[in-house]
Amino acid sequence: MEGEWILMVTAKAPSNISVIKYWGKRNEALILAVNESISITLDLNHLCTTTTVAVSPKFKKDRLWLNGKEMSLSSDRYQNCLREIRSRGDDFEDDEKGIKIMKVDWMRLHFHMASHNNFPTGTGLASSAAGFACLVFALAKLMNVKDDMSQLSTIARLGSGSACRGLHGGFVKWVLGTDKKNGKDSFSIQLEDEKHWEDLVVLIAVVSSQQKEISSAEGAPLTVATSPFLHYRAKEVVPKRIVEMERAIRSRDFTTFAKLTCADSNQFHATCLDTSPPLFYMNDTSHRIINCVEKLNRHEEVPQGAYTFDAGCNGFLFARDRKAAALLLRRLLYYFPPNPDTDLSSYILGDKSILKDAGLENIDDVEKLPVPPEIRDKVPAQRFRGNINYFICTRPGPGPVLLSDQGQALLDPVTGFPK
Template sequence: MLRIRKRVSKSRKRIGRNCICTLLLITISLLLLVWLPRLPVLLALFFPSLKLMNVKEDQGKLSAIARQGSGSACRSLYGGFVKWIMGKDEKGSDSIAVQLADEKHWDDLVIVIAVVSSRQKETSSTTGMRDTVETSMLIQHRAQEVVPKRITQMEEAIKNRDFPSFAHLACADSNQFHAVCLDTCPPIFYMNDTSHRIISYVEKWNRSEGTPQVAYTFDAGPNAVLIARNRKVAALLLQRLLFHFPPHSDTDLNSYVLGDKSILQDVGVQDMKDVEALPPPPEMKDNIPTQKYKGDVSYFICTRPGKGPVLLSDESQALLNPENGLPK
């Protein structure tokens, strides 16, 4: 999912709600892939409420309403690949998301999310965005000169299912988003050493293959969202990740790899003994002995780009209690 907004005030005087949002929008990342704990709850309350009220607004207008609650929510009314249009209204009324392609358009893609153990206190994305817009000397150049071109290129890459371009753009833009966070006063560090190591391993592997196999993107936190070009690559990726970031020995593998666990079978891993027996990836042969970082990742989630929210007909599948709206 493509996030798009570019409402950076030229004068920096318009440091209002919309400007604050700028930083998030001008990152390019796959949304369904992003691990946002609050988002499902927001959508789980918002979407059924609209249906309940028999709201007949089109999806674009619903997206603008959702935008008032959260930037992530406005994009998440659609599945597949979504572009977030900045809009011009100061209050964000025309800030809507549009679907570029549904989830079936590019169904080779497989996503592995590394949820990274973090010991550091995190900066909230809202505070961070405000500080960046107010203090970074690079953010305006990024918003005006870099992002618009990348948005066009990313739309083209998605349209053509051009994985090398897609990966190059996603990785470069994720890194630049974090660069402007670092250029903030005081600086913001969302990524940690584990995030950096994951990037280094992916970059090394991609280079050794001659063409990108995996793209990465990082949101306002240390967790890596890794997009493999297909299922075969996803299995090789998970193999590498388990080699470098094994769980503590007493961990149940079943709680360390969540989501589509069938990829574990492709990797040939059934239990902790198999994890411990994994060979170093061939591209690491010059690093002897290859270092392992046990416990630096909390768990992995294997998933794929999905569809937007749907109203469940079977109440038992709901995660919220229909009587009081609280999590079951």
């Protein structure tokens, strides 16, 4: 394989948020979870990773740039992903450019890979899940891999457990599997596509925090090793919840969906607390977000909202419909007004049309929000200004997509290095 040519593919992949939680592995090397999980894929337009992968005979080694900074590929996570995807590459021919790559060539060729999140990394917005899903998807396209999304998900899984669910849009289940040797049957399947439940609104509260949290990769093995609750949860609680959640999603039963989503988030954090030493991911602001949703639901009798928190303090909220989302947003903005001189359009990101539904035009409307009726009779409610950085309003979305516009590529088509 010689020449100056560069073959390049750019893809976008979404984040996903689990509603039945994945925490802890039964096999660390193969990244096989202790229990099944279910997630919702979030709209690419609001939260996504863009990845460009390129191959060329002139590349001397595999290289990766994340948000412009070169990263080491030495970890098992990257090495396992790259090895697996290479082994599935197929013959490729481009007569026009005079490129011909045989199946066996993929084992010798090197990749340049560049990735970028349209949201801040390390904020707990599932960047590694989106990142590995995107990398595997882009490489598969580049190498003419014939596998379907579920097969590809077993490779993404080797990078990051939750990335396994990032290959599909809509509502996704990560199946436990039984293959102990290779974990080939521990993949994700789409339960329903992103059009299935159009009423559902997702609101993300990105919480301001100065606390340094223990990463999922560090924390989850501690829970597996020390929490008596985790094993009971995996064996006795989750299997039933998976069945109930699948049914709730299938029938768009928001009441059951909300009950299960909240209970499973809380139970996941309970196993973190049951770890020695204990893991705290939620903070006082997270607790206040939960109380806000619980109070609204009690007041409205039929649940209007649900919450889930990953290994971080950000709240992922679901609203029954646009009307419920407006109710919820008004309350959240009552409790958590932004710092002075914040523009409303930089405080509510994503689908800003929610502001109109909530009857909010500018920051003055936020300041003048009335006390929520559910707490009107009690002591004056406190407002926690500045405790939330911003909100993102979004919805369920599709899986990874190829970008045909080369202008969006992150690598230079001539040099193969980041633009």
